[in-house]
Amino acid sequence: MIELFNISIQLGKRQVLEQVSLKINKGEFVYLIGQTGSGKTTLLRLIYMDVFPDRGNVIVDSYSSSTILPRHVPFLRRKVGVIFQDFKLLPDRNVYDNIAFALQVIGAPQRTIKSRVLSVLTRVGLHHKRYQMPQRLSGGEQQRVAIARALVNKPFILLADEPTGNLDPQVARDILHLLENINRSGTAILMATHNYDLIRQYPHRTLVLENGNFSREINPEELA
Amino acid sequence: MIELFNISIQLGKRQVLEQVSLKINKGEFVYLIGQTGSGKTTLLRLIYMDVFPDRGNVIVDSYSSSTILPRHVPFLRRKVGVIFQDFKLLPDRNVYDNIAFALQVIGAPQRTIKSRVLSVLTRVGLHHKRYQMPQRLSGGEQQRVAIARALVNKPFILLADEPTGNLDPQVARDILHLLENINRSGTAILMATHNYDLIRQYPHRTLVLENGNFSREINPEELA
Amino acid sequence: MRLLFLLKEGIAGFKRARLAATISIATITLSLSLIGMFALLVHHLSAQFQQTYGRIQLEVFIDPAIDSAQRQALEGRIQQLAAVEAVQYVSPEMTLQRFQQDFGDDLLTVLEGENPFPPSLQVILKKEYAELEKVEAAVEAIRALPQVDEVIFQEKFIRLINRYFFIGLIVATTIGATIFFISTMLIFNTIRLTIHSRKTVIEIMRLVGATHFFIKAPFVIEGLLQGLIGSLLASGALWLMSDLLRAFFLPGLTIPWMYFLFLCGTGILLGLLGSYFSIGKYLKF
Amino acid sequence: MRLLFLLKEGIAGFKRARLAATISIATITLSLSLIGMFALLVHHLSAQFQQTYGRIQLEVFIDPAIDSAQRQALEGRIQQLAAVEAVQYVSPEMTLQRFQQDFGDDLLTVLEGENPFPPSLQVILKKEYAELEKVEAAVEAIRALPQVDEVIFQEKFIRLINRYFFIGLIVATTIGATIFFISTMLIFNTIRLTIHSRKTVIEIMRLVGATHFFIKAPFVIEGLLQGLIGSLLASGALWLMSDLLRAFFLPGLTIPWMYFLFLCGTGILLGLLGSYFSIGKYLKF
Ligand SMILES: Nc1ncnc2c1ncn2[C@@H]1O[C@H](COP(=O)(O)OP(=O)(O)OP(=O)(O)O)[C@@H](O)[C@H]1O
Numbered sequence A, B: 001m002i003e004l005f006n007i008s009i010q011l012g013k014r015q016v017l018e019q020v021s022l023k024i025n026k027g028e029f030v031y032l033i034g035q036t037g038s039g040k041t042t043l044l045r046l047i048y049m050d051v052f053p054d055r056g057n058v059i060v061d062s063y064s065s066s067t068i069l070p071r072h073v074p075f076l077r078r079k080v081g082v083i084f085q086d087f088k089l090l091p092d093r094n095v096y097d098n099i100a101f102a103l104q105v106i107g108a109p110q111r112t113i114k115s116r117v118l119s120v121l122t123r124v125g126l127h128h129k130r131y132q133m134p135q136r137l138s139g140g141e142q143q144r145v146a147i148a149r150a151l152v153n154k155p156f157i158l159l160a161d162e163p164t165g166n167l168d169p170q171v172a173r174d175i176l177h178l179l180e181n182i183n184r185s186g187t188a189i190l191m192a193t194h195n196y197d198l199i200r201q202y203p204h205r206t207l208v209l210e211n212g213n214f215s216r217e218i219n220p221e222e223l224a
Numbered sequence C, D: 001m002r003l004l005f006l007l008k009e010g011i012a013g014f015k016r017a018r019l020a021a022t023i024s025i026a027t028i029t030l031s032l033s034l035i036g037m038f039a040l041l042v043h044h045l046s047a048q049f050q051q052t053y054g055r056i057q058l059e060v061f062i063d064p065a066i067d068s069a070q071r072q073a074l075e076g077r078i079q080q081l082a083a084v085e086a087v088q089y090v091s092p093e094m095t096l097q098r099f100q101q102d103f104g105d106d107l108l109t110v111l112e113g114e115n116p117f118p119p120s121l122q123v124i125l126k127k128e129y130a131e132l133e134k135v136e137a138a139v140e141a142i143r144a145l146p147q148v149d150e151v152i153f154q155e156k157f158i159r160l161i162n163r164y165f166f167i168g169l170i171v172a173t174t175i176g177a178t179i180f181f182i183s184t185m186l187i188f189n190t191i192r193l194t195i196h197s198r199k200t201v202i203e204i205m206r207l208v209g210a211t212h213f214f215i216k217a218p219f220v221i222e223g224l225l226q227g228l229i230g231s232l233l234a235s236g237a238l239w240l241m242s243d244l245l246r247a248f249f250l251p252g253l254t255i256p257w258m259y260f261l262f263l264c265g266t267g268i269l270l271g272l273l274g275s276y277f278s279i280g281k282y283l284k285f
């Protein structure tokens, strides 16, 4: 359902990825690790088609990067939930409206929006902060809003870029618990992370990005 | 040299800190931990006087929060290096200029600026990205620029808000190594973090913020 | 449902970027007031001018031996000409008086008590006959009538007035067009800047899967509303200003209601187009 | 050293916020061109008007029995009056011709071949004596001279011209002041918006320990430069436009160099003040 065939991509002067191939099946849970600057975020951006490969082809659901029309990209993105590394919350509206926006975009009726947003807010533990503006939230709270927004329209795959970077270990575990639940109900998950502790506690298939390519898939026990 | 006396502060409708007291001596290395939203960032903001307490008094070097004049705040900030949780890089100039800015502010001569900036960039391993714009850097690279800027004018205390949140464990250890070196040369460090692994590897005095107050100082071994 | 949501979003835009919205509206208000005021003044002055100088008068000197019945018959014939608006008899005494008014009270002294003027008819031409050729045609027609001695009209004066009016009109049109052009540019620029200040928001919307239409619509609606509010304020300002001018300098000044219609139409159009084109740049795919 | 750095930063601001800077400059250019063009046209037209209608002419009718030497002596005495610019002899034939010009070619027919006019002197008053009281004083002085029969002047005409000129001046000044006021507002608003779009940058500078002066100075310098560039462009535009107008409609049009000085001064001042006051809001401590 998600496949990358021999992807190469250059950003600025840097060859970020070189001949990368990857396949994620329906309902899989995959970790993506690798040093700072190794290209994890870039790989995720390729999947939600914010950048396009110089060579190779990205296939997501029925869309292919080499044939997709610009006006179809929004529809692809609605099927893919993204937790951005820098959150990307709309600074001009409150927590509730930020999350609701992802549903308004697909034209969901007001009542569905309300119940879905409130339920997902409860799940990430931010029900009481729903009328706050993002810039008044702590780093961890903002991250949880980002998670809630990615979940709210029940995507078939969730791309999580460092979703626990600003969370304390307890909350991080809670979030991972949440992600596993979602995964169990059929949503595939691709999660870029630096938190090896977490991988050890919740082991899944783990890909290592190194020198612009997947050097290997490793066993969680190997992690330093 | 840094003292908080019975600080209480409310932000919006929330009583974030209540009767908090704290003393950090010259050259100390202190960790600050606590759940998401427990007030770590707020405590750091009190020290660089971005917010002022409702009750109580913050003393930093020769400045006191109850008597400081607005026009003296910049001079206090120059003595305090801050690594912001959300980096706060200037989006309109490149890596080099971002770091140089902290020295231009204090009127350092061009030659000093150049040598100091290049040396600190080498220390955080970003010498080769010095002409890149921040938004083209990966999350971890941005974090290292933020670290470099906080270090460059040799502050007497360094406030680090989650400085390793976007870094892989190896780089995180390198940064902590760097911070310990700086600490050894006499700079005090107050570091808010969720990374208990790191605290266990580099143990120092550790304060736990809970329910708006320091519940206790804990032993690194205790950490879950 | 969907439309309602986009409309609400458009209105919410005001709250979300208050400074930007305020400044957009202010720009529209100020520019349109300027355009409106200028147009109004030019319109008023040129109308006044036309009223004062736009009707040509002819002096038709007639046979001094004419009797009253014959004169009235002649008046009737002149009146029937297509170009003529009104005819009035002027006795020699009245002519002398008019000369006195024009050339000072003491013309009689100069003329040593004599009245050299014959009786005449004052003929006022219709407004549409203010051009030189048409005047000349009318003069010929009257001259051809019996008992008409001579027809006099101020050819130089007509030429002069026509010329000044023409220059004035060109100058006013140039200034007006420049004001309009500049205002349009300023409004577009301001809107562009306000949208530029929200480019992060647009970028995030894109990434969350909003279609171009969905992103654009609220901005365009907001632009339209800004245009509407701005032009209503401008209409108010124009109304106030015209009231003041009427009270102090230009007693006959009135604003045709078309002006308000024009201001609102222009404001809405500019707000709409401005935001439509500005936002295009931030939507690649 | 420090100053040099701030200057460099000010210039760098252009590159860092290209759209904002461009639009600021465009606003300044457009507004100042408008002001300049309007002022220039009003100035030119009023000067032309004054040249045409600003000098009062008197007709001094003299004793028909006067001889040439006496007449020249009289001319000399009139010439010596403070109000008088020039005196010229007009024979009865010339007077008749003038009347013919004003009232049509066939006045002679009407007057039945007689010339009723006495000889006269045409007296032109100095520009400073265009007001009604001064004219009347001059008329009295001339009337008191021997061999002067009568002095005639067009009182109504003077009143009319004065009144139209006055109304024209008031209308032009009102429009001009409005344009100036609106332009100032627009420039200030644009600058405010461009600075607003950089509030994150300002906030970060504050947090890194920059003093108010250090944050402000580059913005103010940038504003000043924008004002300078904008006003230079406006000067260029004005020059071009005046060239075009001169070529096609207004042959005598010239721009005094003071205009360029004024435009640059205004541009710089507005850019400077606009940025100075706008940035103040984003600097609490
Ligand atoms: N637009 C761009 N222009 C130039 N270089 C870029 C651009 N975007 C990314 N890069 C570079 O590409 C490399 C990969 O970036 P990417 O964000 O994918 O790394 P990452 O694995 O997500 O790192 P991190 O763990 O720090 O988030 C980085 O070195 C970055 O500097």
Ligand SMILES: Nc1ncnc2c1ncn2[C@@H]1O[C@H](COP(=O)(O)OP(=O)(O)OP(=O)(O)O)[C@@H](O)[C@H]1O
Residues within 6 Å of the ligand: A135, A136, A137, A138, A139, A140, A141, A166, A168, B011, B012, B013, B014, B016, B034, B035, B036, B037, B038, B039, B040, B041, B042, B043, B085
């Ligand atoms: N301006 C504000 N208005 C209202 N509430 C605020 C404001 N700033 C912070 N808060 C609230 O105060 C609490 C403490 O925030 P703070 O940023 O200090 O937490 P933190 O310990 O740094 O959390 P994290 O680990 O997630 O960064 C949070 O719940 C936050 O929502």
Ligand SMILES: [Mg+2]
Residues within 6 Å of the ligand: A040, A041, A042, A085, A161, B138, B139, B140
């Ligand atoms: Mg990344």
Ligand SMILES: [Mg+2]
Residues within 6 Å of the ligand: A138, A139, A140, B040, B041, B042, B085, B161
């Ligand atoms: Mg924090």
